[in-house]
């Protein structure tokens with residue numbers, strides 16, 4: 001359960017306090033290309049994403065954002081930098097949340113954004129990045145970067161609170177995993193929902209590792225209400241990575257998928273079978289454990305607590321249900337046959 005005390009509603013999704021951790025991503029195409037944006041949002045939704053963020057860098061993008069907003073139920077966050085007028089226009093265009101860095105706008109303009117968000121009941125994510133650590137804050141915190149980032153965020157937070165605006169999500173991101181974890185541990189006690197992510201985490205493999213360590217460590221401590229697994233990859237990959245992380249931590253329904261690394265005992269094309277089965281189950285939102293193992297030596301033992309398992313044996317696959325062997329299938333038919341068994345299991349709910 002999250003440490004946050006305040007709930008924030010973003011379209012039809014509520015985060016914070018006792019709510020499930022929501023998965024976010026960001027479109028990687030210009031919102032001016034409506035078809036490409038919609039295509040990414042639709043794939044994101046099918047993959048199990050909850051909240052999509054869109055960059056809104058200029059006024060033509062606001063008009064495009066409005067058009068996209070009209071075509072989807074997925075909660076949309078307008079990502080704004082520098083120009084307060086874009087934030088106000090995006091709110092009026094139907095944004096379910098806006099994301100700003102308060103350090104990028106003057107106080108007077110920030111107040112205009114706050115007033116507009118309040119009038120429209122639109123929450124704001126206020127974020128600071130480690131790259132923009134403020135020199136005064138650094139001095140006030142004796143050179144401690146984590147304390148300085150938290151200090152900066154607190155200053156902004158106080159400003160919102162003095163204007164009686166608490167419909168907030170907080171985020172402090174860093175490319176440095178340790179730093180990111182440390183800062184979020186500091187701000188977790190403030191009660192607001194937190195958006196977690198390792199910023200600019202890199203390509204798929206490197207990004208998965210950094211995000212899993214950083215976001216995973218915090219989630220294990222009950223910190224975090226929404227996550228973005230930032231990857232230099234298709235936004236859908238970010239959703240599958242976030243889902244796998246949340247399922248692994250028991251924070252979301254989904255298939256727990258187990259497959260072995262294979263070794264000299266394996267007599268079947270296990271990687272191909274495992275990939276096909278994983279692709280078949282990855283969009284399912286039910287709690288089952290599926291195991292795809294390479295041999296009969298360790299396979300049965302290792303999939304004994306799986307709801308369904310298959311293990312290679314002399315060029316064939318042996319199927320297991322709750323650890324009990326129940327049939328053997330030629331490897332060329334095994335994947336399709338196993339999918340039917342998965343359907344029987346999941347349709348029985």
Ligand code: SF4
Nearest residue numbers: 260262263294295298
């Ligand atoms: S399940 Fe069998 S094939 Fe797979 S790693 Fe273990 S011993 Fe090797």
